[in-house]
Amino acid sequence: MEVFVVSLLNGLVYGMLLFMLASGLTLILSMMGVLNFAHASAYMLGAYFAYTISLYVGFWPALIVAPVLCGLVGAAIEMWGLRRVHRHGHIAELLFTFGVALIIEKAVQMTWGLLPVPYRVPELLDFPLFRIYGTQFPAYRAFMLLISALMFGAIWLGLTRTRVGLVIQAALTHPDMASALGHNVPRIFTLVFAAGTALAGLAGVIGGNYQVTEPAMAFTMGPIVFVVVVFGGLGSLTGCFIASILMGLIQTFAVVFDVSLADLLAKFGITVTASTPFAEILTVTLPRIGALLPFLMMVLILVFRPRGLMGTRDT
Amino acid sequence: MMLEVRDLHALYGKSHILQGVDLAVDEGEIVSLLGRNGVGRSTACKAIMGLVPPVGQIRFKGRSIAGLRPDQIAHAGIGYVPEDRQVFPSLTVKQNLELGLKRAGVFGRWKFDDVFALFPNLGERRDNPAGVLSGGEQQMLTMCRTLMGDPDLVIIDEPTEGLAPRLVEQVGRLLDEIARRGTAILLVEQKLTIALKISHRLYVMGHGRIVFSGSPAELTANTAIRKEWLEV
Numbered sequence: 034m035e036v037f038v039v040s041l042l043n044g045l046v047y048g049m050l051l052f053m054l055a056s057g058l059t060l061i062l063s064m065m066g067v068l069n070f071a072h073a074s075a076y077m078l079g080a081y082f083a084y085t086i087s088l089y090v091g092f093w094p095a096l097i098v099a100p101v102l103c104g105l106v107g108a109a110i111e112m113w114g115l116r117r118v119h120r121h122g123h124i125a126e127l128l129f130t131f132g133v134a135l136i137i138e139k140a141v142q143m144t145w146g147l148l149p150v151p152y153r154v155p156e157l158l159d160f161p162l163f164r165i166y167g168t169q170f171p172a173y174r175a176f177m178l179l180i181s182a183l184m185f186g187a188i189w190l191g192l193t194r195t196r197v198g199l200v201i202q203a204a205l206t207h208p209d210m211a212s213a214l215g216h217n218v219p220r221i222f223t224l225v226f227a228a229g230t231a232l233a234g235l236a237g238v239i240g241g242n243y244q245v246t247e248p249a250m251a252f253t254m255g256p257i258v259f260v261v262v263v264f265g266g267l268g269s270l271t272g273c274f275i276a277s278i279l280m281g282l283i284q285t286f287a288v289v290f291d292v293s294l295a296d297l298l299a300k301f302g303i304t305v306t307a308s309t310p311f312a313e314i315l316t317v318t319l320p321r322i323g324a325l326l327p328f329l330m331m332v333l334i335l336v337f338r339p340r341g342l343m344g345t346r347d348t
Numbered sequence: 349m350m351l352e353v354r355d356l357h358a359l360y361g362k363s364h365i366l367q368g369v370d371l372a373v374d375e376g377e378i379v380s381l382l383g384r385n386g387v388g389r390s391t392a393c394k395a396i397m398g399l400v401p402p403v404g405q406i407r408f409k410g411r412s413i414a415g416l417r418p419d420q421i422a423h424a425g426i427g428y429v430p431e432d433r434q435v436f437p438s439l440t441v442k443q444n445l446e447l448g449l450k451r452a453g454v455f456g457r458w459k460f461d462d463v464f465a466l467f468p469n470l471g472e473r474r475d476n477p478a479g480v481l482s483g484g485e486q487q488m489l490t491m492c493r494t495l496m497g498d499p500d501l502v503i504i505d506e507p508t509e510g511l512a513p514r515l516v517e518q519v520g521r522l523l524d525e526i527a528r529r530g531t532a533i534l535l536v537e538q539k540l541t542i543a544l545k546i547s548h549r550l551y552v553m554g555h556g557r558i559v560f561s562g563s564p565a566e567l568t569a570n571t572a573i574r575k576e577w578l579e580v
Binding site: 196199200205206207209210211212213214215216218 | 397399417418419421422423434436437439443446447448452493494497
């Protein structure tokens, strides 16, 4: 039971972190049709910026400054890079963002080195918040949950209650129409791209010390975020939210439950030994499949429901 | 002339859709652009609006607008209603209309209540998402949304396509009301009867260029043009 509650909370924390990354990516993908490979790089940049800033002025200023820096990098990439490349079609855009992701990775390696940097949870939050049945729940995870919930609220309010938010929603479905009504859609694109990268940066700031801040973090996080976006469906933030939480829970629970098909068969009185046919597959435990599950889900949803969970159009 | 288009060309990939279109619309005038499907009428609208890159001269109120972004052209005073009723489905009816305004809270000839008085259905459903409206209601909403921006010229692409006769009549009344408020209309139509009834002047398009230009009486008299370019 305690394993269940703690895993549920951990899954939620991870899911919300995913959502901070995926929400920006899904907006960028739905509005501009750009599959932004460099999105998770902003997550990594956020973590590294926060690490360096916190060395000088501490964690709290970094919480604000690092995402802002990431947003500026995003705006620059969109205005001076993507917008020019956009004319040459989606393949060019894809290659461009892939190039940017690699450049950022190499730049990070050159600046901060190949090894993980000691980016740590701030002392103020470095204590167990409570214990459930003997298992600790760190205060910092509660803080992560709080920040991502606040961000979720802010995005939601911004999109539904402000005029810019309405224009963004309009441009999600009919960008040409929005622009013919007099809205500067390229400027909205830059804004969304900058806000999306800032959000990914923020996820990096609060996630970098929860996980590990190292040059490969973008390439480990990137694919999962893509899965969330495809699974949730293009053009739907709600779908993206559900997919993020689902993916967070699945990945957390998969690690916790150390069972395999062999264990299941054992319940029916069938014992699997090394000589049983397919023994290799039957004895694979869930934690080992865990890493595979998200991609399996993506492939399945693409085959059976190409629009994703709540998407408004085909992926 | 308020809008003057000279030798307008447009290309989709390798196909040369517009091959030198000349047309003009004066202030407060209702002008129809007729022709069969696929002759380039919609492309002409999109090229004027900047949604398709235009080659040639387009002047609006004396200023060249060819090469401007659609939002700049909209701010210059041209409104555009596409043929495929692009309502913003997740937004409410009222929010759709709000996005027609070029600046929040700045109204011109049209206010929310004007729209809701003309189309009570839209008024009743003002807080419903536009995606659940019927096709006819979506058509009215699309037109009214553009009008909220108070254009001096509104380009309307096939507003009656696929509508029931009762709704076609409603579109007709809205067109009259637009003209009464002094907004010029460039109307793309297939239904000759409507176009002949409300237009001051008409153009007929065929294969990417204008093949006829004249008054409703002249078009009625010109059987040859009607046979060759309009009748099925």
